Amino acid sequence: MKEIKIFHNALKDVSALASKIKENQKKIIGYLCSYAPEELIYAAGFHPMRLFSSKSDIILAENHLQTYCCSLVRGILEDSLSGRLDFLDGTVFPHTCDSIQRLSDIWRMQGRYEFFADVILPAKLNTQSARTYMVDVLTRFKKDLEAAINREITDADLQKSIKKFNLIRSNLSKIYALQSKKPGIIKGADLYAIVKGSMIMDKDEVANLLPVIVNNLEKTDAPETKGKRIVLTGSICDSPDIYSVIETAGGIIVGDDLCTGQRWFEGLTLEDDAPLVAIAERYMGRMICPAKHSSPTARGENIVSLARKNKAAGVVFLLLKFCDPHAFDYPYLKEFLEKEGIKTLLIEIDDQQQNLGQLSTRFETFIHYI
Ligand code: SF4
Ligand code: SF4
Numbered sequence: 001m002k003e004i005k006i007f008h009n010a011l012k013d014v015s016a017l018a019s020k021i022k023e024n025q026k027k028i029i030g031y032l033c034s035y036a037p038e039e040l041i042y043a044a045g046f047h048p049m050r051l052f053s054s055k056s057d058i059i060l061a062e063n064h065l066q067t068y069c070c071s072l073v074r075g076i077l078e079d080s081l082s083g084r085l086d087f088l089d090g091t092v093f094p095h096t097c098d099s100i101q102r103l104s105d106i107w108r109m110q111g112r113y114e115f116f117a118d119v120i121l122p123a124k125l126n127t128q129s130a131r132t133y134m135v136d137v138l139t140r141f142k143k144d145l146e147a148a149i150n151r152e153i154t155d156a157d158l159q160k161s162i163k164k165f166n167l168i169r170s171n172l173s174k175i176y177a178l179q180s181k182k183p184g185i186i187k188g189a190d191l192y193a194i195v196k197g198s199m200i201m202d203k204d205e206v207a208n209l210l211p212v213i214v215n216n217l218e219k220t221d222a223p224e225t226k227g228k229r230i231v232l233t234g235s236i237c238d239s240p241d242i243y244s245v246i247e248t249a250g251g252i253i254v255g256d257d258l259c260t261g262q263r264w265f266e267g268l269t270l271e272d273d274a275p276l277v278a279i280a281e282r283y284m285g286r287m288i289c290p291a292k293h294s295s296p297t298a299r300g301e302n303i304v305s306l307a308r309k310n311k312a313a314g315v316v317f318l319l320l321k322f323c324d325p326h327a328f329d330y331p332y333l334k335e336f337l338e339k340e341g342i343k344t345l346l347i348e349i350d351d352q353q354q355n356l357g358q359l360s361t362r363f364e365t366f367i368h369y370i
Contacts, residue, residue: 001216003209004190007197014054014200018087021047021202027089027115032076032103034264034289035094035121037138039279042203043153043161044145046089050199051076052238053351054084064106065099070322071351072236073099080112090115090148092141095123096291097325117144125284126294134280142276158275164203169265171210172198175217176255176262180310182222183229183252188243191253195261196238227252228367231307233333234318234349235289235326236260241356242318242349249363255310257303258318263287290325299329300336307342314343314370316363321350343370 010017018028026047031038041048053075060081061074079085090113093104108116119141122130146153172195179186194213198206230251236259237243243253256262267286270278287302288294307315315337319326334344345366347359 001213003212003216004186004194006205006209007193007201008190010197010201011193014052015084015087017200018049021049022087024202026202028087029115030085030088030091031094032073032091032100033094033096034259035096035119035283035292036092037094037119037141037279039158039161039165039269039275040138040142040145040153041092042164043157044149046145046149047202048092049088050196051079051085051091052196052200052236054079055351056082056084058352065102068322069099069102070235070320072238072320072323073103075351077103077106080107080110085112088113090117092117092119094118095120096289097323099322099324115148117141121283121292123291124293125288131280131284134283135276138276138280155275158279159271162269162271162275162278164207166268166271167207168198168203168210169268171207171214172265173262174214175210178214178217180254182217182220183254184223184225184227185217185220188247188253189240192237192240192243192260195264199260199264228313228370229254229311230367231255231257231303231310231312231315232261232318233257233303233306233315235320235323237318237349238351239349239354241354242347242359245356245360246316246363246367249360250367251363254312255306257287257299257306259289262306263289290329297336300333303333304337304340304342307337307340312342314345314366316366317344317346319346319348321348 021028028049029041029046030049030051032051038048053072055075056078058074058078061078065074065077093100104118119137121137122133124130142153228251230246230253232253267282269282288298317330337344
């Protein structure tokens with residue numbers, strides 16, 4: 001499908017993509033985490049772009065971050081220090097895991113880009129006081145953006161932005177629902193490219209392309225070949241090869257609890273509410289990641305419901321090496337899922353190294369067993 005190819009092409013050269021965005025007079029604000037309030041950044045007239053590591057060798061970042069920080073954070077710092085992110089006009093750091101918080105300190109001290117903001121969101125997301133505090137934090141962030149652009153961000157700006165993101169998110173949800181209903185209708189690597197592309201490409205272009213993809217997939221029949229239905233969980237998966245290896249081993253990805261997947265686009269923002277309250281509500285209601293808290297069993301319940309809803313034969317934990325929040329959650333989640341009769345596999349991944357041969361054997365064994 002030519003629309004899917006556009007997403008794949010966009011991922012090949014992020015600098016070229018950034019130059020194209022800048023041709024339209026848009027400044028680019030980078031972010032590293034799906035708790036970054038993109039609707040606000042977009043309403044301010046900036047282009048919000050999720051940052052990923054270019055996976056180059058870590059040389060300059062060694063002086064700032066220890067080897068036991070995750071490869072995502074180290075890789076992005078390396079890209080910044082070596083000038084690969086010079087297209088950025090600013091960055092936003094939500095207050096989440098320790099690695100992102102430490103990176104935020106280093107980033108601020110380096111002062112390489114014009115705009116910088118820490119968005120200190122609450123850690124607990126299920127209380128009335130957290131809700132009030134969250135709206136307060138978003139209001140402060142809005143003021144930071146207004147100071148940078150020297151104009152007010154109106155409710156109308158925010159509502160327009162919310163509509164755009166709702167359009168993108170609802171279409172991504174439809175693509176996932178179609179894949180779950182007609183497994184194999186779309187390749188995992190295409191799914192990866194569409195979600196990642198939606199995070200970095202021009203939002204108008206994404207909002208135009210996604211409904212066309214949905215429409216085409218709706219008209220496509222489910223493929224004959226069947227595979228074992230798999231749900232992925234973890235922080236990020238920035239490797240299309242992992243999706244391909246799972247498919248070659250006989251699996252089909254039918255859902256995920258990933259930052260580069262449903263966790264990013266799940267849930268719509270109410271369009272007729274006070275915009276900042278509506279944005280806060282979405283964060284409060286969305287599936288949490290281990291850097292946030294709602295109840296001791298919230299994540300377990302969510303993954304079980306994701307697995308059941310998608311009739312998954314198994315759940316694969318993709319654990320980015322040295323990602324402490326996800327590593328701490330893993331033992332309880334594994335136990336929680338297995339008590340519910342859901343089989344699990346743990347795979348440790350690293351942005352810098354990938355042993356696909358070994359991964360392939362492990363996936364084959366797991367998929368044969370479930
Ligand atoms: S796992 Fe949580 S803290 Fe980490 S990038 Fe995703 S949302 Fe942010
Ligand atoms: S992968 Fe883990 S440690 Fe790294 S930024 Fe995401 S949540 Fe933080």
